[in-house]
Amino acid sequence: PSHRGAASPVPRLNSLAYWVVFFLLLWTFSEGGKLLVVPIDGSHWLSMRPVVERLRQKGHEIVVVAPEINLRIGLSVHYTIKTYSVPYTREYVEAEFKKMGYRSFTPQPFLEKFSKLANITTMFFDSCKRLLSNKELIKYLEESKFDAVFMDPFFPCGQIVAEHLSLPSVYLVRGLPCSLDFHATLCPNPPSYIPRFFTRYTDRMTFLQRVGNLIASLSSSLACSFLYSPYDGLIKEFLQQEATVLELFSHTSIWLMKYDFVFEYPRPLMPNMVLIGGISCTQEKALSQEFEAIVNASGEHGIVVFSLGSMVSEIPMKKATEIADALGSVPQTVLWRYTGEAPPNLPKNVKLVKWLPQNDLLAHPKTRAFITHGGSHGVYEGICNAVPMVLMPLFGDQMDNAKRVESRGAGLTLNILEMTSKDISTALKAVINDKKYKENIKRLSDLHLDRPIHPLDLAVHWVEFVMRHKGAPHLRPAAHDLNWIQYHSLDVIAFLLAVVLLSLFISLKCCLFCCRRLCCKKGRTKKPTKSKSH
Amino acid sequence: PSHRGAASPVPRLNSLAYWVVFFLLLWTFSEGGKLLVVPIDGSHWLSMRPVVERLRQKGHEIVVVAPEINLRIGLSVHYTIKTYSVPYTREYVEAEFKKMGYRSFTPQPFLEKFSKLANITTMFFDSCKRLLSNKELIKYLEESKFDAVFMDPFFPCGQIVAEHLSLPSVYLVRGLPCSLDFHATLCPNPPSYIPRFFTRYTDRMTFLQRVGNLIASLSSSLACSFLYSPYDGLIKEFLQQEATVLELFSHTSIWLMKYDFVFEYPRPLMPNMVLIGGISCTQEKALSQEFEAIVNASGEHGIVVFSLGSMVSEIPMKKATEIADALGSVPQTVLWRYTGEAPPNLPKNVKLVKWLPQNDLLAHPKTRAFITHGGSHGVYEGICNAVPMVLMPLFGDQMDNAKRVESRGAGLTLNILEMTSKDISTALKAVINDKKYKENIKRLSDLHLDRPIHPLDLAVHWVEFVMRHKGAPHLRPAAHDLNWIQYHSLDVIAFLLAVVLLSLFISLKCCLFCCRRLCCKKGRTKKPTKSKSH
Structure with a gap:
């Protein structure tokens, strides 16, 4: 046993060196990282929280901005929470969410359902307005020198703050209404095999379903304008610029998408979309x-x-x-x-x-x-x-x-x-x-x-990536600089068609001209011969 | 020192348990893995080799099929090599490759350059024909019970073998001529911001460059038919089925693409594309x-x-x-x-x-x-x-x-x-x-x-994934079941237009009918009053 003991110092030294290198690396990459988190209250926060906690464990300083009245975002050792006052009470929020669930069990016309949802969207909008007009909080955020904003884009408040602070942002999202996520990233989204939300179609649609899906695709912009148009005024007021929510969303660096193709239907993606479906499914703990x-x-x-x-x-x-x-x-x-x-x-x-x-x-x-x-x-x-x-x-x-x-x-x-x-x-x-x-x-x-890396590690990596490099501009397609006509090459097609038609027209004219000349010549040559014969 | 020695058995046991678990896992996942590799000779093999070597290290049995005469694919401890005879000599291959390089230094008309490339493509085609007609080798492959085929799709020989053996395949590719990779995966490829190969455009094109790019996009199918059409006959003969190379390519499970967006221009991707740009750039070794x-x-x-x-x-x-x-x-x-x-x-x-x-x-x-x-x-x-x-x-x-x-x-x-x-x-x-x-x-x-996982590990993971699960059907978009018209929703648009026009036509007819009736009635009602007044 004695020589076994004698062998141990070498591995010890190795493992000491290992830990020193590890902590040095941790220090190099983590030190000074400061992240602003703008979550959405309710079940949305549940997917975001583990990422925030892991980022804290990796040594970043985290500030969560949340409305004073909220259901899920509590105090935590993992982050500093900064709240702002809102014009509603806890009882109101609880009642609204409860009603939303309760209503699902009673048949209601579509429009009525829709109008009742409005209460909750109005609540989030009012909350955003209060956040942006909270001078003290905004001043604190301005002075805090964050590296990035990590947010849930279901409502665009976080992105408005990110624009104001000139910070890159990372989104965590399951999907946005009316495919706004795909519009903002310029991700191709063919309605022929990608079913729209609320249609309940699969990726294999009959002809009539494809008709329905295209109509849903076109009409969903209506729903979007209902949901997000109030924010246009807020953007103008707070950022002093004319921009739509869609434009703001297109500025984000990384979209962490709760997607996995065992569940979602396979579809095109963009380079700044990172798939982290199953992020919350971690190693189970022992039951109580x-x-x-x-x-x-x-x-x-x-x-x-x-x-x-x-x-x-x-x-x-x-x-x-x-x-x-x-x-x-x-x-x-x-x-x-x-x-x-x-x-x-x-x-x-x-x-x-x-x-x-x-x-x-x-x-x-x-x-x-x-x-x-x-x-x-x-x-x-x-x-x-x-x-x-x-x-x-x-x-x-x-x-x-x-x-x-x-x-x-x-x-x-x-x-x-x-x-x-x-x-x-x-x-x-x-x-x-x-x-x-x-x-x-x-x-x-x-x-x-069966994946090469756990979605939680992937999410943490990309948030840190954006913090380290101040964004991810190398993943932004040049398509953002094109307008709709240019993107679809409609101007090029029109030009090529014009060229083809013009050249056809000219060659036709030339032919006709030549023919006429030839006919005339024949006519004329015949006539002179006739006249000569006279 | 004595108590230090006494403490060592516990970590030993731990690390023993760790290694036992590790090897058990290795055994569970690796045992019985058998991979067929169909590479392309030349520089292409250089990116493939490290993946093959790493797969061997992970315990898989690897068989490489290569022409008897080749420049880079030699014997190795990492794989069994199975060769087949080819109708050309080593001197010929060397001379052809040398000529290809040499020719780059002398100005030549485009068509001449193109025609000289034909020698090399013919060489690969002849090689493929010999492989498929090598009864002994094919019989060996049939009996070998591989889990998957790992191949370079620059020439489609490997996929023809994979189809014959009913095996899933994984491709390693930098890009295929005339965007065949994007056609085969049904990956959107807008010519407005994705420059075509050989155009030397960037992703930010002027109007005339976009015109050029669209023309290049349309005309490249010509080049493709030149390059790949001979294989259609081979497919028919060997697989007894009518299929194009494009169709065969669309069957593959995973495309390992030598892509990274610090180098490539950001563009849409499909779920079965795995980006492994920089795969060959591993930890440097000490210089000699x-x-x-x-x-x-x-x-x-x-x-x-x-x-x-x-x-x-x-x-x-x-x-x-x-x-x-x-x-x-x-x-x-x-x-x-x-x-x-x-x-x-x-x-x-x-x-x-x-x-x-x-x-x-x-x-x-x-x-x-x-x-x-x-x-x-x-x-x-x-x-x-x-x-x-x-x-x-x-x-x-x-x-x-x-x-x-x-x-x-x-x-x-x-x-x-x-x-x-x-x-x-x-x-x-x-x-x-x-x-x-x-x-x-x-x-x-x-x-x-700054990436969450080294591209080599990623490549190895996905080859193993396909071996373990006999493919990756969950990453195959439903778009493969649609024809061109359906994919672009042209039938749906035509139907909706027809409906709109028809309803316009009917409402117009109704209006006209009503108007006429109204006029007639007025006319008629006037007349009777007149007659009554008589």
């Missing part, structure tokens, strides 16, 4: 004793995880009763995240909980199915842990997400308005007992997890 | 004593590295004399890779060598400039090591490569036919003494090297 006990008690049948997302925890009693009824028909233990009043018919195998460790439960080998609203967050956790899904989409992108999962044979979608207790029961039994759902989700999961 | 001595003897002025690529080592004496003359005008020591007869005026500061460790020399802090033919390989080594370049493009993509480097202010391009001794000297002095060249190449280098 409480949940471990429930899972273990489930026996050979295992468990079903049921959650309608962090924003919806109460549903109308009639629906809750129907759902409870259906859940009683399977032998699995169902863990249901639900904060509302318990339905009276709650079966024995259903445990209501106020909160559940979703990813850790999905990662448990005893989990047989996942009932979800189809938020992208939950869907990626389902894919990552290879759990087949029953999807009850409520609003936003959830219908399209559900369609994507279903089109890949990894789950079944229910219509939240029309579903009966029997429908729910049938769907749940199918995804649990029909092996093809498990096989399909396992295949997707294998593909999804 | 011979080169170390030369570099050290160069003093404060440092050295200039001069190579016209692995395929061109002799040039006409007149040019060589002019170049030698110019090289004498700088105080730097010039290391010139040159196998031809030494020019009589060879200055003292120029050392002719038959071979040089290009990347290691470029990595040396004393290297001041790099005179290169502008092959993508060399250009990436120049970028990677931040050495400003003087470019003397000879053929193929080299003119465009040179233009890209020049347009980024990282080098100067010379016209090999027209350059005088003074031109060379001026350019060389400029890139050495004008700081802006060094600054620009340093900036590009910093951006290029």
Whole structure:
């Protein structure tokens, strides 16, 4: 054993040298990094938070700007939070979000649904206005010498701040309304095989679906002007320049897109788009004793995880009763995240909980199915842990997400308005007992997890890249300098057509002229001969 | 010291466990991996070789299929080589490649140049024909149960073999003639800002350049049919199916593209394109004593590295004399890779060598400039090591490569036919003494090297991915199922136009009908009143 001990100093020295180099590198690259984060409240923050925390761990100083009244963005050891006052109360925000979820369960005409969404967009707009007019906060931001802005572009407030501070920005996004993300990056987006949001089409469309998709593509600009036009005034007022939200969005350096092609349909991308789908699906942690006990008690049948997302925890009693009824028909233990009043018919195998460790439960080998609203967050956790899904989409992108999962044979979608207790029961039994759902989700999961680098590391790398190099101008296509006509080469085509037509015309004229001359000559030559013969 | 020794077993056990897990993982993922490699001879093999070697190190069994007569693909411990006979001799191949380089130095009409290239393409075609008709070799390949084919698609022989064996394929490519790579992947390729090969345009084109680019885009299909049409017959004969080379290329799983946007112009990409530009630029090794001595003897002025690529080592004496003359005008020591007869005026500061460790020399802090033919390989080594370049493009993509480097202010391009001794000297002095060249190449280098994963690891990952999952169908866009009219939504647009026109027509007819009825009624009602009044 003594000579073994004698051998140890060499590796020690090596590993000491290793750590010195490591920390020197860390110091070189991290020191002085200062990042401004402008998030969007609600479930959007959940994907952003791990990136922010990891950046903090890598030694950057982080300042998060958030409205005083918000639901998810709390105090943290990972960042300094700077708040600004807003003209609404916590109760109002909570009620609005609750209403948004609740409304999904009652049939409503499209326009009414749309108009009620307006409350929330107005709330975000008012919040932005307050941020920009908060002189003290803006002065603090101006003096803070940030390296970059990391933001959620669902509302453009962060980009307006970035423009004001002349800072490069990085976006974290699942998708923007009316393909604004693809318009802003000048990313080709053919409507023939790329289904538009809210159409619920897949990438393989019939002729009539393609007609619908093109119409959706054209008409979505209407929705965009409704959503973003108020900001044009704000931009003019605050930045003293005439620019649309689209123009501002086109200035960003990197788009971190919550995309993975086991879930999204394959499509063209631009160089400044970085795919980080599945970012929130990290190594599962051990379950707490409480949940471990429930899972273990489930026996050979295992468990079903049921959650309608962090924003919806109460549903109308009639629906809750129907759902409870259906859940009683399977032998699995169902863990249901639900904060509302318990339905009276709650079966024995259903445990209501106020909160559940979703990813850790999905990662448990005893989990047989996942009932979800189809938020992208939950869907990626389902894919990552290879759990087949029953999807009850409520609003936003959830219908399209559900369609994507279903089109890949990894789950079944229910219509939240029309579903009966029997429908729910049938769907749940199918995804649990029909092996093809498990096989399909396992295949997707294998593909999804077989990647050269974890999406979280990728996201962190690109935020740091933009901080280090003050942007990423080498990834910006020259197409941004062209107008619509130039981009589509319409002027060139018109010119070439004109040249071709002109040369055709000239050659035709020449021919005609030559012919006429020839005829005339013949005529004339004939005449003189005649006259000569006279 | 004794307690230090006592502490060692624990880390030992840990590291033992670590290695066991590592090798188990290696075993799980690597065991049984069997890869068929179909390379293209010449400089193309240089980018492919490191990937093949790394795959071998990761435990895969590798079989390389190559013509009996080839210049670069030799025996190796890393792979089994299977050769097949070809109807030409080594002398012929060497002479052809030598002629190709030599011809670049003498002015020739375009068509003549083109026709002489035909010799080489015919050589590759003959080689392919021999491979496919080699019954013994094909039988061996059929029985070998490969997981995938890794190939250079510059000539489509490998893909024909892959189709015959029903195997997924991975391509390693710098770019294919007439944008065949983008056609095959259905990657949008707008001619308004993406310059076509051989045009020497940048991504910012004037109106007339855009006209030229569109014409180049349209006419390049001619070149393609010249280059690839002979293979259609081969496909029909060998695969018993009617398919074009383009169709075959569209079946591949992954395109490893030697692209990086510090060098290439930003453009749309498809999900199955993996960017691995700079793959051959690995950690430099220490210089041999011979080169170390030369570099050290160069003093404060440092050295200039001069190579016209692995395929061109002799040039006409007149040019060589002019170049030698110019090289004498700088105080730097010039290391010139040159196998031809030494020019009589060879200055003292120029050392002719038959071979040089290009990347290691470029990595040396004393290297001041790099005179290169502008092959993508060399250009990436120049970028990677931040050495400003003087470019003397000879053929193929080299003119465009040179233009890209020049347009980024990282080098100067010379016209090999027209350059005088003074031109060379001026350019060389400029890139050495004008700081802006060094600054620009340093900036590009910093951006290029700041990446989350080394391109070689990325390439290896994706080859293994395709081996593990038998392809990557989830990255294949649905656009492949559409025809040209459907892809561009022309049928949908025609339908919508027809609907609009028809409804306009019907409403017009209705209006007219109503008007007429109204007029008639008025007319009629007037008449009866008249008659009544009678």
